[in-house]
Amino acid sequence: MEEQFKIYKDEWWPMPIWYTDIPETVVDPSLIADEANLLKNLQFGTDHRPKALSWCSHNIKDTVNDGKLPEMKKLKEVVLTVAPVISKDFGFKNPNLDIEEMWTTFQYPNGIQTPHTHQYTLAAVYYANSNDDMGKIWFINNGGSAVSNKSLTDNTNKYTYEQVEYSPIIGRLLMFPSWLLHMTNVNYTDQDRISVAFDLK
Amino acid sequence: MEQIKLYKEEWWPTPIWYTDISHNDINPKIIVQECQAEKNRGYGRDFTEFGQSWGSHNLVDPIKAGVYPELKKLSDFVENTATYISEDYGFIRPILKIEEAWCNFQYPNGMQTVHTHIRPLVALYYAQAAEGSGKIWFRPPEPMSYSNKMFTKSDNRYNFEKVDYSPIVGRIFFFPGWLSHHVVLNQSTQDRISVSFDLI
Numbered sequence: 001m002e003e004q005f006k007i008y009k010d011e012w013w014p015m016p017i018w019y020t021d022i023p024e025t026v027v028d029p030s031l032i033a034d035e036a037n038l039l040k041n042l043q044f045g046t047d048h049r050p051k052a053l054s055w056c057s058h059n060i061k062d063t064v065n066d067g068k069l070p071e072m073k074k075l076k077e078v079v080l081t082v083a084p085v086i087s088k089d090f091g092f093k094n095p096n097l098d099i100e101e102m103w104t105t106f107q108y109p110n111g112i113q114t115p116h117t118h119q120y121t122l123a124a125v126y127y128a129n130s131n132d133d134m135g136k137i138w139f140i141n142n143g144g145s146a147v148s149n150k151s152l153t154d155n156t157n158k159y160t161y162e163q164v165e166y167s168p169i170i171g172r173l174l175m176f177p178s179w180l181l182h183m184t185n186v187n188y189t190d191q192d193r194i195s196v197a198f199d200l201k
Numbered sequence: 202m203e204q205i206k207l208y209k210e211e212w213w214p215t216p217i218w219y220t221d222i223s224h225n226d227i228n229p230k231i232i233v234q235e236c237q238a239e240k241n242r243g244y245g246r247d248f249t250e251f252g253q254s255w256g257s258h259n260l261v262d263p264i265k266a267g268v269y270p271e272l273k274k275l276s277d278f279v280e281n282t283a284t285y286i287s288e289d290y291g292f293i294r295p296i297l298k299i300e301e302a303w304c305n306f307q308y309p310n311g312m313q314t315v316h317t318h319i320r321p322l323v324a325l326y327y328a329q330a331a332e333g334s335g336k337i338w339f340r341p342p343e344p345m346s347y348s349n350k351m352f353t354k355s356d357n358r359y360n361f362e363k364v365d366y367s368p369i370v371g372r373i374f375f376f377p378g379w380l381s382h383h384v385v386l387n388q389s390t391q392d393r394i395s396v397s398f399d400l401i
Contacts, residue, residue, distance in 0.1 A: 005222065005336045006220060007219075007282065008219070009216050009218060010216070010364070011215065012361075012364055013215050013342065013345050013358065013359065013361070014208050014211035014214035014215075014340070014357050015208070016212075017210050019208050019209075020207045020208065021206075022205065023207065026217070027203075036304050068265045078205065081207065091353045091354045091359060093352055093353060094352075113274065128237050141212070143215075144215075144379050144380065145213060145379055146379065147379070148377065148379040152292055152293060152294075153321075154291045154293050156291050157291045158212055159213065159291060160213065160291040161212065177345075179345070
């Protein structure tokens with residue numbers, strides 16, 4: 001009897017992750033790394049050792065706006081160009097999302113970032129110095145299905161994965177809703193992974 | 202910035218499956234009669250004080266025993282379809298079995314408050330549903346629910362505050378047990394009669 005039936009399926013509330021690979025001609029990742037190192041050398045930030053093997057700058061939004069970090073300014077402009085597209089796509093109330101915070105992160109060898117969410121509405125991360133062994137970013141299902149999926153499903157598809165992973169590819173910018181739980185795996189190399197993060201609202 | 206191409210991937214959508222069963226295959230009027238027979242027998246719970254409704258006890262055993270042949274056909278359909286859904290969704294058990302089945306009578310002015318089910322898959326069949334007898338509303342899972350309300354316009358499938366479906370006679374819905382849902386007011390003058398299934 002069931003052969004006569006057509007099963008329809010609607011899918012609601014997916015969690016989107018956007019990404020783009022910014023050409024070096026637009027934003028040069030090696031110059032971003034240089035500017036990040038400059039901030040670190042100036043000690044404009046916080047070293048989280050030994051609690052966490054990382055260093056994070058303070059909020060550099062104003063410094064970037066002042067033109068003191070020209071490549072970071074180019075990166076910021078890319079983020080602000082992409083953000084309205086995402087805002088429209090996702091349906092954020094604010095059509096012109098603005099950067100509230102922007103900071104650089106050095107993830108030292110053997111360092112990880114524990115699971116966390118961000119405040120505001122949209123988060124972004126750009127990779128300036130990284131490779132697959134430096135720690136992928138893991139997005140963890142923290143929706144209503146998470147507990148059930150773990151105990152009742154085989155975690156093999158887009159409905160049920162416990163987490164999805166993205167490689168930290170140099171020049172790639174990832175953007176995602178701030179409330180999406182995420183973490184970064186171990187940096188297995190002897191080099192620092194350098195990234196720039198953004199909180200928009 | 203024309204050089205920038207933006208990609209998007211989507212994870213963890215909430216699926217809701219449905220199909221319309223031909224009345225020739227499963228007759229909703231007979232389903233109504235069988236539910237009514239169970240109600241007349243008094244084998245159930247009256248929720249008049251709370252939600253203006255009556256729900257039968259678990260009918261799995263009488264259905265298996267052949268007491269209600271049309272409900273048996275409906276149960277067989279549910280279990281057959283559940284096998285397809287289990288594969289689609291990725292449940293560990295390829296063959297889901299009905300653990301509980303019950304008839305619901307939602308009286309005029311009755312509603313069902315927000316709830317989830319404890320088993321992995323739920324099915325809901327409408328046997329009698331007049332115009333205005335109460336749509337089913339599905340709610341987004343947390344934490345989308347809270348954040349969406351604050352930051353988004355609630356105008357698309359990422360951020361709807363709820364999605365609702367009309368009760369159509371002969372239509373059956375399947376959805377994950379963890380999905381929060383409720384039924385709005387029955388504004389018709391007839392009872393809305395449905396049959397629910399919990400599968401594991």
